[in-house]
Amino acid sequence: MSSRPRYWLVKSEPSxxxxxxxxxxxxxxTSWDGVRNYQARNYLRAMKVGDSVLFYHSxxxxxxxxxxxxxxxxxxxxxxxxxxxxxxxxxxxxPERPLWDMVDIKLVRVFARSLPLDVLRREPELxxxxxxxxxxxxxxxxxxxxxxxxxxxxxxxxxxxxxxxASRKRSTRI
DNA sequence: GCCAACGTTGGC
DNA sequence: GCCAACGTTGGC
Numbered sequence: 001m002s003s004r005p006r007y008w009l010v011k012s013e014p015s016x017x018x019x020x021x022x023x024x025x026x027x028x029x030t031s032w033d034g035v036r037n038y039q040a041r042n043y044l045r046a047m048k049v050g051d052s053v054l055f056y057h058s059x060x061x062x063x064x065x066x067x068x069x070x071x072x073x074x075x076x077x078x079x080x081x082x083x084x085x086x087x088x089x090x091x092x093x094x095p096e097r098p099l100w101d102m103v104d105i106k107l108v109r110v111f112a113r114s115l116p117l118d119v120l121r122r123e124p125e126l127x128x129x130x131x132x133x134x135x136x137x138x139x140x141x142x143x144x145x146x147x148x149x150x151x152x153x154x155x156x157x158x159x160x161x162x163x164x165x166a167s168r169k170r171s172t173r174i
Numbered sequence: 175g176c177c178a179a180c181g182t183t184g185g186c
Numbered sequence: 187g188c189c190a191a192c193g194t195t196g197g198c
Contacts, residue, residue, distance in 0.1 A: 059195080135179040
């Protein structure tokens with residue numbers, strides 16, 4: 001990557017927080033808290049307002065890229081790390097010296113048809129994508145602009161509605 | 175539920 | 187610094 005990444009992918013287990021939860025959230029916006037991995041945190045810190053984010057459902061059936069969000073607030077301290085009662089509490093992170101950060105993301109769109117992992121794996125142009133790398137577990141990762149373009153194109157293709165019967169009469173079905 | 179892959183922890 | 191033990195992630 002020659003310039004800084006402008007495209008990202010974040011994972012969420014839909015049972016914890018799905019893209020539909022994001023759609024139903026106030027202002028369709030949420031803080032992306034709970035990241036407790038240094039590499040993922042560093043990627044969060046590299047995000048800029050306006051960057052685009054693929055929303056991925058992990059531990060789902062099927063696991064899939066399900067939509068697009070955008071960064072609306074850049075990294076700031078993840079206060080859930082300060083909260084002893086919180087699941088993601090981390091005593092090493094202090095308000096005066098925060099260890100973990102979060103960003104705010106806002107829903108852009110939910111794909112009418114999501115892109116399952118196995119479909120992405122079948123796309124030769126995506127083989128070097130971080131998400132598809134064997135053993136990849138990063139919950140926040142950069143996406144190359146080329147990969148972004150391919151995925152968005154695939155999503156649009158999937159979203160294409162069948163044409164009205166009249167205009168479809170002559171077309172050959174594949 | 176299984177388990178491979180990976181990150182973290184801590185003894186030495 | 188090494189590395190075994192352990193915990194977590196996440197596809198299957």
